[in-house]
Amino acid sequence: MTRALLVVALVFTFVQSYASSLDTIIIDRGVDEPIRIAIAPFQTDVSAPQGLDDIVSFDLARSGQFDPLASENMLSHPKSRQEVFFRDWRILKAAYLVIGSARKQVGDQIEVSFELYDVLAERQILTRRYTFSKSQWRDVAHRVADAVYEEITGIRGAFSTKILYVLAQGAGTPEASFRLEVADSDGERSRTLLNSREPILSASWAPDGKRVVYVTFETGRPTIVMQDLNGTYRERLTNFKGINSSPVFSPDGRKLAMVLSKDGDPEIFIMDLATRKLRQITRHHAIDTEPSWTPDGKGIIFTSDRGGRPQIYQLELATNFLERLTFTGNYNARGRLMEDGKHLVFVHRRNGVFHIAWQDLERDNLQVLTATSLDESPSLAPNGTMLIYATQDQGRGILAVVSIDGRVKYRLPSSRGDVREPAWSPFLDG
Amino acid sequence: MFYAARHYSLPFLLALSLHAAAAWALYQGWNPEKELLNVVKPQTVMASLIVLKPKAKAAPPPKVDVAQKQLEAERAKQAKADQAKVRKEAKSKAEQQAAAKAREEQRLAERARQAQADKQTAAELARQERLARLSELAATSLQQAIADESVDLQAGSEEQVLRSYHAAIYELVRTNWSRPPSSRTGMQARLQVELIPTGEVVAVTIIDSSGNAAFDRSAEHAVRLAKRFEVPQENALFERHFRRFYILFQPEDLLR
Numbered sequence: 001m002t003r004a005l006l007v008v009a010l011v012f013t014f015v016q017s018y019a020s021s022l023d024t025i026i027i028d029r030g031v032d033e034p035i036r037i038a039i040a041p042f043q044t045d046v047s048a049p050q051g052l053d054d055i056v057s058f059d060l061a062r063s064g065q066f067d068p069l070a071s072e073n074m075l076s077h078p079k080s081r082q083e084v085f086f087r088d089w090r091i092l093k094a095a096y097l098v099i100g101s102a103r104k105q106v107g108d109q110i111e112v113s114f115e116l117y118d119v120l121a122e123r124q125i126l127t128r129r130y131t132f133s134k135s136q137w138r139d140v141a142h143r144v145a146d147a148v149y150e151e152i153t154g155i156r157g158a159f160s161t162k163i164l165y166v167l168a169q170g171a172g173t174p175e176a177s178f179r180l181e182v183a184d185s186d187g188e189r190s191r192t193l194l195n196s197r198e199p200i201l202s203a204s205w206a207p208d209g210k211r212v213v214y215v216t217f218e219t220g221r222p223t224i225v226m227q228d229l230n231g232t233y234r235e236r237l238t239n240f241k242g243i244n245s246s247p248v249f250s251p252d253g254r255k256l257a258m259v260l261s262k263d264g265d266p267e268i269f270i271m272d273l274a275t276r277k278l279r280q281i282t283r284h285h286a287i288d289t290e291p292s293w294t295p296d297g298k299g300i301i302f303t304s305d306r307g308g309r310p311q312i313y314q315l316e317l318a319t320n321f322l323e324r325l326t327f328t329g330n331y332n333a334r335g336r337l338m339e340d341g342k343h344l345v346f347v348h349r350r351n352g353v354f355h356i357a358w359q360d361l362e363r364d365n366l367q368v369l370t371a372t373s374l375d376e377s378p379s380l381a382p383n384g385t386m387l388i389y390a391t392q393d394q395g396r397g398i399l400a401v402v403s404i405d406g407r408v409k410y411r412l413p414s415s416r417g418d419v420r421e422p423a424w425s426p427f428l429d430g
Numbered sequence: 431m432f433y434a435a436r437h438y439s440l441p442f443l444l445a446l447s448l449h450a451a452a453a454w455a456l457y458q459g460w461n462p463e464k465e466l467l468n469v470v471k472p473q474t475v476m477a478s479l480i481v482l483k484p485k486a487k488a489a490p491p492p493k494v495d496v497a498q499k500q501l502e503a504e505r506a507k508q509a510k511a512d513q514a515k516v517r518k519e520a521k522s523k524a525e526q527q528a529a530a531k532a533r534e535e536q537r538l539a540e541r542a543r544q545a546q547a548d549k550q551t552a553a554e555l556a557r558q559e560r561l562a563r564l565s566e567l568a569a570t571s572l573q574q575a576i577a578d579e580s581v582d583l584q585a586g587s588e589e590q591v592l593r594s595y596h597a598a599i600y601e602l603v604r605t606n607w608s609r610p611p612s613s614r615t616g617m618q619a620r621l622q623v624e625l626i627p628t629g630e631v632v633a634v635t636i637i638d639s640s641g642n643a644a645f646d647r648s649a650e651h652a653v654r655l656a657k658r659f660e661v662p663q664e665n666a667l668f669e670r671h672f673r674r675f676y677i678l679f680q681p682e683d684l685l686r
Contacts, residue, residue, distance in 0.1 A: 022622075023596070023671050024677070025599055025675065026600075026677075027600060027652070027678065028683070029607075030604060030608060030681060030683070031607060031608060032609055033608045034608070120655065121650065154611075154643060154645065155611055343686070360685075405685060
């Protein structure tokens with residue numbers, strides 16, 4: 001019996017040592033090149049101004065994480081699995097391939113389906129089917145891009161989201177006009193939510209993406225207004241003496257943080273949207289402004305010059321525990337915590353120039369993301385991979401986007417005037 | 431029975447001796463497939479050789495040139511001095527007599543100069559010889575070093591050889607690894623890689639997942655994009671270390 005046990009033990013140790021005797025090479029570094037992907041032209045019987053594959057390619061390229069292959073460089077345009085020859089795509093160094101089709105259904109319905117292949121492993125990894133009305137052509141393309149992006153990167157795609165911004169024309173002249181606009185995240189399909197002769201400021205989204213708040217001067221002084229996207233509801237929330245600014249929804253959408261100077265100097269208040277009751281949360285003779293919420297809704301991030309210079313602070317709402325977050329440089333403002341609660345995005349002044357930067361709050365390292373000057377109003381995409389901000393180009397306000405790793409920057413074209421105060425929407429379902 | 435013993439004794443003995451020979455050969459460690467290790471020398475060693483060689487060879491020649499030039503110049507100077515002396519003698523004997531003392535002095539000086547020149551020549555020659563000897567020594571010791579090194583490698587400082595192959599694999603996989611943005615410091619995935627003796631990747635299996643499918647796939651892609659690795663020609667070495675091995679993906683350079 002003991003002998004049998006000994007033999008078993010011996011065999012076991014032998015197997016063990018055999019298994020662990022395989023060499024292990026440790027890879028501790030990478031290069032993080034954009035991933036080469038091929039979006040083959042979708043087979044379609046629908047006439048449309050732009051092919052779905054074009055929109056999907058452009059979306060993915062914009063993320064900076066993909067390097068889509070131009071369709072004219074493809075060796076074939078497969079329509080089905082039978083026509084996919086992985087060798088061809090490997091020659092083109094494509095790691096992934098998308099094929100798809102869009103077909104007319106009854107009425108103006110269109111059925112779009114696509115398949116995503118892992119070229120290197122030679123297998124299909126995703127297939128989806130959507131039915132949409134023809135007016136949602138671009139929406140479908142963004143949905144395809146979202147699905148492909150999520151499958152490959154492990155992060156939810158944000159191509160179906162929208163951006164809010166203020167378009168100013170003829171500012172400083174008697175014909176000045178200010179428009180609150182909403183557009184696709186790629187800047188396409190913009191429409192006007194509000195047209196005003198007075199400036200519009202600090203627009204931001206409700207977490208459900210159905211309402212927005214902003215500041216207007218329609219009463220002659222700053223006023224906080226809430227409205228829904230389809231224009232059926234609009235309400236003036238505050239009209240106090242002095243400053244009424246920087247309204248921001250809490251993550252649960254029930255409260256609004258804002259800055260009011262009704263009692264003297266600017267302080268941060270929280271309004272309960274159901275009861276409209278105000279609660280003052282800062283009490284300091286210095287300026288406290290630009291509030292935002294921690295992702296769990298239990299704290300407020302704000303800018304204050306109580307230390308002599310504008311710096312970013314965090315206030316725990318339950319305990320009133322106050323903590324200063326930024327110590328690098330003598331100007332840090334408009335802080336926004338990322339979804340993980342550990343990274344702060346803000347405006348940072350370095351050598352007299354305003355940049356967008358982010359900081360790891362645990363490891364305390366600061367990274368400047370933008371190389372332009374006068375960068376302001378950073379707003380994070382809901383998936384935390386990109387942020388949109390306002391900057392200047394030849395004296396004109398434009399919007400620019402930078403990836404959070406700083407690798408990709410692009411501008412959203414604005415042919416119509418000064419663009420400022422961008423706000424990236426939350427995920428919009430449906 | 432005896433008949434059988436008689437008739438088969440020769441084949442029996444032959445068989446026995448053959449077995450004995452085989453047993454002896456095995457005992458002596460005879461290996462029919464054994465070849466000299468055809469080792470690809472590690473890059474680092476090659477680099478140091480390239481640096482050493484020209485130094486040893488290039489250094490001596492210019493010095494020899496300089497020495498020869500110096501010698502020639504010396505000789506030319508001497509010849510000129512001699513000519514001048516002959517001309518002077520032919521010009522006037524009276525002067526010669528009158529300046530007998532001076533001439534004597536001059537001759538003495540001349541002799542001293544000659545001695546000096548001779549000494550210089552000798553020193554130069556000695557220096558040259560020493561240089562030649564030195565460079566020869568350098569060359570032989572270099573050759574010795576190379577020989578030693580290859581002996582080392584051939585004798586199977588297997589560790590070193592493996593390290594150089596592993597370094598090449600590391601480099602190839604690293605440069606093909608694009609991590610997805612969802613990657614975080616602390617994630618790790620272990621993949622088993624299977625190769626055929628040409629070094630071609632025939633199978634990649636995720637043994638320990640990072641828990642993030644995108645991260646796992648990026649690791650798998652890094653190996654598949656590499657496609658083919660440099661592996662040892664020597665069969666046993668390949669079988670032991672490269673037929674199947676693990677790659678552990680463990681990023682340490684991510685921002686988050």
